[in-house]
Amino acid sequence: MGVVDPRLTYRASGMTEAVPGDGGFLVQTDFSAELLRRIYETNAVVSRVRRIPVSGNANGLKMNAVAESSRANGSRWGGILAYWLAEAGTKTASAPKFRQIELSLKKLIAFATLQMSFLKIRWLLRQSSEKVFNEEIGFRLQDSIINGTGAGMPLGIMNSGALVTLTRNTAAHVYAEDIIGMWSRLYAPSVPTRLGLLIKT
Secondary structure, three states: OOOOOOOHOOOOOOOOOOOOOHHHHHHOOOOOOHEEEEHHOOOOOOOOOOOOOOOOOOOOOOOEEEEEOOOOOHHHHHOOOOOOOOOOOOOOOOOOOEEEEEEEOOOOOOOOOOOOOHHHHHHHHHHHHHHHHHHHHHHHHHHHHHOOEOOOOOOOOOOOOOOOOOOOOOOOOHHHHHHHHHHHHHHHHOOOOHHHHHHHO
């Protein structure tokens, strides 16, 4: 049986990163740039996620966004309204609205222990562990983007307010009407130009 490094079993007390005022604001996280690069390049879902850089001393960020919750007339851009006006008609003023989004960093880790004898084949371990950890972290990250609860992890699409649902005609089958209904609910700028023209024709 291998010897366990006492640092792995030591339970720290006092200052902690879990409490921002007790030192959490001061914590900097080192990570493997190579591992993250592979995850973003090889994962079909993660590669489509917008990435926003965060400075080394920060544990989150605030960003401004448009307060738009509907694409109905008078709701786009949070309140902008364009309309046809007759000669000498009365104009109605409108203005955009904004909101602030606060994002906090969360940890996604994978941890393994090795016996000292494995250090003799470190080159083999590096190749295999990079693949294993890359796939596992990529899977969990992708799953959180889709199904994340928002508690200690990202808020996934299926649990967010951005989710758009459509009731199918028959629960056990998918018909053309269901596909057309899905396309009708799709945000227009998300439709590729060529595909949009193909659907119209």
